[in-house]
Amino acid sequence: MSQTEPEEGSLLLEESAEKLLAPPSVSEFPIFNQEAAYDDFTTIDWFRDLNQERNRQRILARKKRQNYFGWIRKILGDAWQGWLVTFLVGITVGGVSGFVDFLVQWLNDLKFGVCCTAFWLNKGYCCANCDSWKSWTELISVNSNFLAFIFYAFWMLLFSVLSGVLVVFFAPFSAGSGISEVKTILSGFVIRRFLNFNTLIVKIIGTCLSVSAGLSLGKEGPFVHIASCLGNVFSIIFEKYRCNEAKKRELLSAAAASGVSVAFGAPIGGVLFSLEEVSYYFPHKTMWRSFFCALTAASVLKYLDPARTGCLVNLSVDYTTPWHVCEIPAFFLIGLLGGVYGSLFVKANVWWNRYRATCFIRRYPIREILVIASLTAVCKYPIHLLRMNTTDSLKLLLSKCTSSSTLLDCNEEYFKAACVLIISVAFTLILTALTFGIQVPAGIFIPSMSAGAMMGRLVGIFFQWLRRNSATLTRIFPCKNNSYCINPGLYALCGAAAGLGGVTRMSVSLAVILFELTGGLTYIIPIMITIVTSKWIGDACGTSGIYDEHIRLKGYPFLDSKCEYSSTTTAREILHPQHNEPPLCVLLEKGNTVGSLKRLLKESPYKGFPLIDNLESRGSLGFVNRIDLTTAIEKISESTEVSEATSVCFTLKDWKTYNLCINLAHINTIPIQVSEEMPLDMIVDLFRKLGVRYLLVVTHGELIGLITKKDLLKHLASVYRQDPELILYY
Numbered sequence: 001m002s003q004t005e006p007e008e009g010s011l012l013l014e015e016s017a018e019k020l021l022a023p024p025s026v027s028e029f030p031i032f033n034q035e036a037a038y039d040d041f042t043t044i045d046w047f048r049d050l051n052q053e054r055n056r057q058r059i060l061a062r063k064k065r066q067n068y069f070g071w072i073r074k075i076l077g078d079a080w081q082g083w084l085v086t087f088l089v090g091i092t093v094g095g096v097s098g099f100v101d102f103l104v105q106w107l108n109d110l111k112f113g114v115c116c117t118a119f120w121l122n123k124g125y126c127c128a129n130c131d132s133w134k135s136w137t138e139l140i141s142v143n144s145n146f147l148a149f150i151f152y153a154f155w156m157l158l159f160s161v162l163s164g165v166l167v168v169f170f171a172p173f174s175a176g177s178g179i180s181e182v183k184t185i186l187s188g189f190v191i192r193r194f195l196n197f198n199t200l201i202v203k204i205i206g207t208c209l210s211v212s213a214g215l216s217l218g219k220e221g222p223f224v225h226i227a228s229c230l231g232n233v234f235s236i237i238f239e240k241y242r243c244n245e246a247k248k249r250e251l252l253s254a255a256a257a258s259g260v261s262v263a264f265g266a267p268i269g270g271v272l273f274s275l276e277e278v279s280y281y282f283p284h285k286t287m288w289r290s291f292f293c294a295l296t297a298a299s300v301l302k303y304l305d306p307a308r309t310g311c312l313v314n315l316s317v318d319y320t321t322p323w324h325v326c327e328i329p330a331f332f333l334i335g336l337l338g339g340v341y342g343s344l345f346v347k348a349n350v351w352w353n354r355y356r357a358t359c360f361i362r363r364y365p366i367r368e369i370l371v372i373a374s375l376t377a378v379c380k381y382p383i384h385l386l387r388m389n390t391t392d393s394l395k396l397l398l399s400k401c402t403s404s405s406t407l408l409d410c411n412e413e414y415f416k417a418a419c420v421l422i423i424s425v426a427f428t429l430i431l432t433a434l435t436f437g438i439q440v441p442a443g444i445f446i447p448s449m450s451a452g453a454m455m456g457r458l459v460g461i462f463f464q465w466l467r468r469n470s471a472t473l474t475r476i477f478p479c480k481n482n483s484y485c486i487n488p489g490l491y492a493l494c495g496a497a498a499g500l501g502g503v504t505r506m507s508v509s510l511a512v513i514l515f516e517l518t519g520g521l522t523y524i525i526p527i528m529i530t531i532v533t534s535k536w537i538g539d540a541c542g543t544s545g546i547y548d549e550h551i552r553l554k555g556y557p558f559l560d561s562k563c564e565y566s567s568t569t570t571a572r573e574i575l576h577p578q579h580n581e582p583p584l585c586v587l588l589e590k591g592n593t594v595g596s597l598k599r600l601l602k603e604s605p606y607k608g609f610p611l612i613d614n615l616e617s618r619g620s621l622g623f624v625n626r627i628d629l630t631t632a633i634e635k636i637s638e639s640t641e642v643s644e645a646t647s648v649c650f651t652l653k654d655w656k657t658y659n660l661c662i663n664l665a666h667i668n669t670i671p672i673q674v675s676e677e678m679p680l681d682m683i684v685d686l687f688r689k690l691g692v693r694y695l696l697v698v699t700h701g702e703l704i705g706l707i708t709k710k711d712l713l714k715h716l717a718s719v720y721r722q723d724p725e726l727i728l729y730y
Helices: 014-020 046-066 068-079 081-110 145-170 179-186 197-213 220-235 245-264 267-278 284-304 325-358 365-380 390-398 414-435 445-468 471-476 488-504 508-518 521-540 546-554 594-603 626-636 680-690 709-719
Strands: 113-115 133-135 608-612 620-625 673-675 694-699 702-708
Touching: 046 245, 081 113, 081 197, 081 220, 081 245, 081 284, 145 197, 145 365, 179 220, 179 245, 179 267, 179 546, 197 220, 220 245, 220 445, 245 267, 245 284, 245 508, 267 284, 267 508, 325 414, 325 445, 325 488, 325 521, 325 546, 365 414, 390 445, 390 488, 414 445, 445 488, 488 508, 488 521, 488 546, 508 521, 594 626, 608 626, 608 702, 620 626, 620 694, 673 680, 680 694, 680 709, 702 709
Parallel strands: 673 694
Antiparallel strands: 113 133, 608 620, 694 702
16 A cells, blocks of 8 residues: 555554654553544444444443442433434434425426415325316416427426535535445445435435436435435434444444335335345344334335325236246346346446546536436427326336226237337436436436336237237137236336346345335246346346446445455455555554654554554554544643653553553554465455454564555455546545
8 A cells, every 4th residue: 555545554654663762751640541533534443343332331231230220221221222213213214205205296296287276285185187286388378288398398407406506515425326325334434424414404305306307317216315314313312323333334224224115115125125235234133123213214104195095005016917937038038138228227327427527527517417407308208108207107117908008008009109118218228327427316216117117018018919919829828818918017017127136236125125116926936037137137248236336436445245256365465565665664562752643643644553562573462543542642632741752652561660551442452463374355254244444464473564445455456457546526
């Protein structure tokens, strides 16, 4: 690691250690202990934080044994904090979801008309079949499709620009879906402003505006970010989570589950999504609290019932036609199309975002939003399927054919329906690739499901036409009603799973979300076939899920827990220093002064310092974090008995000889040490499973180097021929 990259560094030039030698004085100073927070854009030390939590529990246990008040505090003040905070998060997420759903419906209907008796009501609440609801052309008594398009485009541009202005000028971290950042934060990275209250408010309002504008995006991804923000806000109230970043991430995992729960009406799917897709550390206790949080949020949303349907599920299906074994090739075909679509979308979106980051467009985010919104209005308005609300269009695609159906493919107009669906898929691919990345809150779930449902419906139309014109297939499908034997809605349902699976590479959680979202438990096997096939095809095309690609695009230090690494590399080839790098630098156990430590902190930008006994034997004694050392020096400097020449030691055994001793609570006396011959896969497992920030490399007790998470990520990038110098941008 070079000295120009201090984010994960923990080094001090070896020659600086000579300056730490100073004669001791003879006064005495008390030992102290104080917690310190992590710096912004750094990684946390899971091992240290969990050990800190164990120490806190031991203190509470001692107080419990001393008196009854300690026992009551442990039961009510500590043991129930986790359940109480997840209950509060669940209630709030459910309430926010109801508010967002109602506001999105009203703003979306406002593009087409207004309720004359009460303008604040949407079309459903006003009156869907009476004279209270008027379109804009009816209000001005001009029946013109072009004028209707002008009103549609005006509201789309207005809502899009308002959302972009809020994001650009008030909370830049609220742009996008936020799932990539939530995954990185849950892996142990610290991004302070990403989960604060200001970002939360802008994310809620911006999501309502961008979704109701009709842009090719959804609100499901942003709800994960919104729920995580609420989890972070509520964690401030409870000391157990406020002072421990590792424990806070358990709460954020539960909050993310509640976000998916209210977005799709799928509590169990939300828990599995948190486990499979976003969480990095998911113990059994966190699973139960995630389940409770998702249940609470879904219950509140069911009570509010913003859609006035009385149901938590918005896309329920009522298919009665059983699927046939001979349809399995069609399901594989849908999965193949979903995987190809997902791979094309990921490549197009990543390419466009890379280009945006290096060209003049980056300097004019509001103008970019105007251009994309105008293009979206022109492309979507002529096609009724795209002009509709995305949820309504998805309902239409999932509907089955009946004798009274008005769908084109149900009235034997197969060619016309196929042309509409092909054009709609192409527009959705292009518009979503351009939209996902602009400075507005934007999700990817519903657009991907819509595109997949269109492809699935297209395959269903083809097989329906083939059966009507093939005597062989007519014998294979022995059903009474010749027209509606093959259900295109089922194919659309499988296509929705394939489209979203191809884009995100979700598997188990996606299947459960679709079962809860639609109630189509009879069609488990077809949905699973399409999901597995889309994932295989997408992986074979050389891309990862869209969230993992955006993590790499933004240069976050994320070590994927699902990837497997195989290489002949050993710790000797990863550690710092290498032959062409400055020598490893250390702190000495003895001979330090307050002044020398202050100069060290002032001159060095690094986040920690290895501690050794002396420069000859270089025996490893531990590791001192910069924040802890800074806090200690600031504390002892408050005393009038301490001067710049006051000597400091780092061990308690010499406290009678040295006038000042920094508490061992500020020194990691048991850092993880590895041999220089340790293979790469074991090093990766140590970083992933123990959550450490660094590994000390020793040979026969002698410290020869260290490996940080950033060193490991750079090495993995070079091994797999990726760019190790990724640019962080928004």
